[in-house]
Amino acid sequence: MDKLNLRRELLSARASLTPEQRRANAVKVRETLLDQPWVQMAGLVACYWSIGTEPETHGLVFALWKHGATVILPVLREDNDLDWAVYDGPDTLAPGRFGVMEPVDTRRGVDAIRTAALVIVPALAVDRLSGVRLGRGGGSYDRALARVGPNVPTVALLHDGELIHGVPAERHDQRVRWAISPEGLTSLM
Template structure:
């Protein structure tokens, strides 16, 4: 199956989820992550501010921050690479160039993700055999994941049914080590 068709099918399935199911999914994902000791101990967490039909991260970002983690969120650069800035509560965000909320804090540079103890990334799907994630096609997160150390937990957040077999992989695709769905955590590598 080609990536474009797979993306369309997955986005269509996400769009069909009712708001109550999306809220329940976000809650289950948040609680699964917050129960992990390696999440609880992560001092610097790279995450993202969800949008549209993605599993909602707003409550997760807030909870991580309230529990004392420093949370950095991406700021999309003009070249589609990701800069990073610190989240400092709900009032520390503004709408960015692509309509996604971004921190107003000082930009830390594209290499700031190198210092994260935990990296949470969006995905439309993840291959359960290889950990390859299917993103939106811009390559922003593949570039960011290439900067992450080999022992840092990288986690894709998914709805049920998005942990699948046989995602077409290209040379630039970066795998993740874990996937979290509303059903729980799956180790991939």
């Protein structure tokens, strides 16, 4: 299946999830992720502020921050690359481009992700064998992930059924090392 049709299929499946299912999924994912020693030890975490039917990250971001991690969230630039700024609590967010909530802190630059000890990214699907993630098609996270060191845990948050075989890949598509869904955490490398 090509990327466009696969995206449509996955977005349709996400739209069928009830708010209650999404909330329950978020709790499972958050608890599983926070139980990992490599998550607990991460001093600087790059994450994202979820929107729509994406796996919910608001509670995860808050929990990481409350447990002492410095959390940086993306700020979408005009060129669709990702700048980064520090999350310092729920009151430090404001709508950015396209209404996505972004930190109001000083921008740290596109290379700030290089210093993260853990990187959590959105994905519509991840290939079970190769770790290739399917995003929304803008390439923002592929550019960001290309800056991450090879030994840094990169984790894609998914709903059940989104860790699949046969995600179409192009040269620029980046892989993740882990995928997590309500079904559990899966190592991909």
